[in-house]
Amino acid sequence: MADKVFTVLDLLELELPEHSQLHLKCIGGRTSLANVISVSEINRPGLALTGFYDSFANGCVQLFGSAEGAYLKKLYAENNIQSLTQMFQYGIPCLIFVKMLEPPKEFIKLAESSGCAVLQTELELTEFTMRLSRVFANVFAPKKTLHGVLVEVYGIGILLTGHSGVGKSECALELVERGHRLVADDIVEIRSVNGNSILGQGANTLISHHMEIRGLGIINIAQMYGVGSIREQKEIQLVIRLEEWDNSKVYDRVGNNLESVDMLGVKVPTIEIPVKPGRNLPIIIEAAAMNERLKARGYNSARDFNQNILKWIETGEVQNAYYGMDDSY
Structure with missing residues (x-):
């Protein structure tokens, strides 16, 4: 309805x-x-x-x-x-x-x-x-609005979420600068299409391609970077949660923990990226987008890594490497 x-x-x-x-x-x-x-x-x-x-x-x-x-x-x-x-x-x-x-x-x-x-x-x-x-x-598709930034990176629709001030807009601005496209900033309207995909767009099409950068104010992405830097809507294929780095928290370092978030009854893959000074978030998000494209083609980097480790163990080379280590250091 x-x-x-x-x-x-x-x-x-x-x-x-x-x-x-x-x-x-x-x-x-x-x-x-x-x-x-x-x-x-x-x-x-x-x-x-x-x-x-x-x-x-x-x-x-x-x-x-x-x-x-x-x-x-x-x-x-x-x-x-x-x-x-x-x-x-x-x-x-x-x-x-x-x-x-x-x-x-x-x-x-x-x-x-x-x-x-x-x-x-x-x-x-x-x-x-x-x-x-x-x-x-x-x-008549089911709809709701979310707080976040929706961008298209290497053809993958990525929704950036996280609490206010974590750097979603600044990260999206750098992605646009690197040639990717902005769909919506701040308020994203999502709707379920045919019950198996989620489309996102700006809740207000008149201001969806404007971006608020703290200390700079409101900027118009289409005017600054050209119409090639924006698009009206995009399927959300990955959700990235940005959060402040927590030293007490154990973060996934291999990529085996495949998590998803329920969006209007559709499961969308999600990953969590900790934010701290010195981390190049745009490059990490680009890598996440390319990794998602590989998964869509049937290749999983984490699974391939585990299989290679198991093969290494089975060959006995790991024992030779372990016993052959120099303990003088």
């Missing part, structure tokens, strides 16, 4: 890239554009037009293709509109006609009197269905 109410008017006013444009326009029922679209499914009301309403998905957007359009005209030609009158009694948010199909004027009047908006698109049925499904997958 979406975090806020999503209406038919919101659907009409969506700002989408050209390859995702829905090309919708309202051809009837403008007073009903405030109708709420509450579910992400799309329904083709073929059975409903014949008068069968068991399990009718009335809360969905109703999509009319060539078959539905032809049958609709047949019903009006035969003056048999009882099923249509019954359909609108279920409370439909909106109807959409594809391929610029023109419904009968009587049908538009019936929809308007029933409080249903009528929309039209120039797209073919299959193409429009795919685009609308992608839009709904985004609109």
